[in-house]
Amino acid sequence: MYDLAAFGAWAEFAIRWLHVITAIAWIGSSFYFIALDLGLHRDRNLATGADGEEWQVHGGGFYHVQKYLVAPASMPDGLVWFKWESYSTWLSGFALLAVVYYLGAEFYLIDPNVMDLGVWQAVAISIASLALGWVIYNTLCKLFVDANQTGLMLALFVVLVAMAWGYTQVFSGRAALLHLGAFTATIMSANVFFIIIPNQKIVVADLIAGRKPDAKYGKIAKQRSTHNNYLTLPVIFLMLSNHYPLAFASDWNWVIASLVFLMGVTIRHFFNSMHARKGMPWWTWGATAALFLLIVWLSTAPLARDETRLSSTAQRFAQADGFAEVTDIVLGRCSMCHAAEPAWDGLHWAPKGVHLETEAQIAHHAREIYLQSGLSHAMPPANLSWMEQTERAAIRDWYRSASGG
Template sequence: MWDSVITEWASLIFRWLHVVAAMGWIGSSFYFIHLDLSLKPSGDLPEGVAGEAWQVHGGGFYRIVKYLVAPKSMPDELTWFKWEAYTTWLSGFVLMVVVYYLDAELFLVDKSVLDLTPGQAAAFSFCSLALAFLLYEGACRSGLARHERAFAIGGYVFLVALAYAFTHILSGRGAFNQIGAIVGTIMVANVFLTIIPNQKKIVAALLAGQPPDPKWGKAGKLRSVHNNYLTLPVVVLMISNHYPLLFGTRYNWLIVAVVLLLGPVIRHFFNARHAGKKSPWWVWAVAAAGMLAIGWLSAAGPRNAKTSTAPTPPFSEVADIVSSRCSMCHAAEPVWSSITTAPKDILLDDASHIKRNARLIGRNAAWSNAMPPGNVTEMTPDERATIASWLAGGAVAN
């Protein structure tokens, strides 16, 4: 019991830290992208300044100027933006270990996808994370990333291929988190291994009175463009665990493919707008079409979905299924060893509870295969179809 309570608290603390650090990171990076794009040249700027921007916030006016490459002499104090990114990764990694590796049986493995042991699944997750990151880093360093369009298409195909592979190895939920973790790792590593070190080289060169090599700035800029376009998809992937219809349905990997397209397209709208260009309003038509596509794909039902042609089953049949597949965890006193209280306070142990939670049961176990987690109680496609047809018939309990 104690280990389960401790991991629960660890999960809360690291999730809190992770979300706050990510807000700080994304917030400041969106802010700087906006600032950078909105800088305008004006008459009376100091030497070496490329542009200025005026902003109003919190009761005061700010005049911000940007020195291209760097000012002539270094200021005594310089604020660096890096710990937001590092803290996001460190807390995220701990959270992944606590939630997905320590509870791999429930959240990383799905026995009906592939019968892995928790250890195998955690090792697979960690190694594929490291490998995917190394491939990206290698591709960037080899110079491939300079062909921007080809690299973007290649990167997209690579991530979709990973989504397909992971959803056929791990649970849907685990797979979504895994892709999110890979994208997040790439983004933080871009800050840690390229953007900040190159910025440091520039500062060092200036202090030594030498002109900094422009390639350092260029390489940093390229990585920061990658990060800009990856930000929105990674946020959806990280909150996807709350949406069983996203991760627990048959075409979940295609849903990832749509999300990976939509995020950059939406970013494009803001990038263009903040640069003072004509706003590409077509973006919202694409975004709406993408969301409709996701909705439509998620309606395909769980993996191996069956459509029942039988008449609406009696409630007793549904109650039998729920009590044999769900109530070992969703009861006042769960009997599943790692579960101490009914998860999310959802009780599925008698007729009135089942009736009250009918739609939740539908989203988690009939129209998706999110529950039972990891399919630990081996619910069959026929049983899901039975519940679906009971719901379609009005979820009558008598």
């Protein structure tokens, strides 16, 4: 049984690596095409009938790029579709969500002090919320397709703020922010799968059949692509947030997450304006810095939530043979750093937000203690508190006893 913990850690690492690789590919191509579209020269009378063109240099070569507003007169050979980057990112992300938060629901997804859920209930809420997000978003886009797009963006922001608050009322802080990122990423990938690519296929089919494509399909696809452009940076922040307790372990975490979306807008507005040759609105960096400072201030607000209830899994570890000995080991070797007020010089908060000062906290973080200090020598870092091999063995024996290994 104990080998499953090591296998799970490596499976998580492999899927996370895949997710990062595919996300880089998707975000890179997305940013490139947004910059390309905004920077096209449209003041030239092109013989080909193209809407705009641009010359670029990269890697020692020159590239001549042209964009057609609807489509070229005939179907070109070797047409490249940019879609698998998006699909692979979402699929690998959902796999990572399942491995970390569904299989480890009692460690990472459920917080009994927030809402005492069964594993199946928490997983069902998670999956349903992702699907619901797409339904709400897609409905709003259809209602606002011919209306003021600023109004649509404001409506979407209200939805995101509501979801940020709602997730924090159901899941642990770590899971809440991660789910808000997954919620947004699902909308982005669904845009590609359900709207952008199908619309492009309609245009291609019309070209093959000799019909003139309807420009509305390009208009709708451009709307969704623009949304993806502004949502990308907040999603990256939310996906990284689970490593930073000052972001997720605050009573104001839902406000922090909401402000991050505004930072995404200000940052992208600067680069979009620059690429469109409309100047460099430096005020956006001042606004971004002000929002970030507000986030920093909110993150240091005192916690008011009483965290005393344990999940059934944590209770099992607290009742396992050797827990008393492991508690003494952790209090002696780890708690000087992993405390609400760390005693180690230079530390102002517990690494990764992990507190190991009480039996309840030690039982809750059983898996991390086992992987970091029992199965590996990652903690204490550089073995600064001189944890002995016999103590690491005691941690392994305790964890395996509780796990049935």
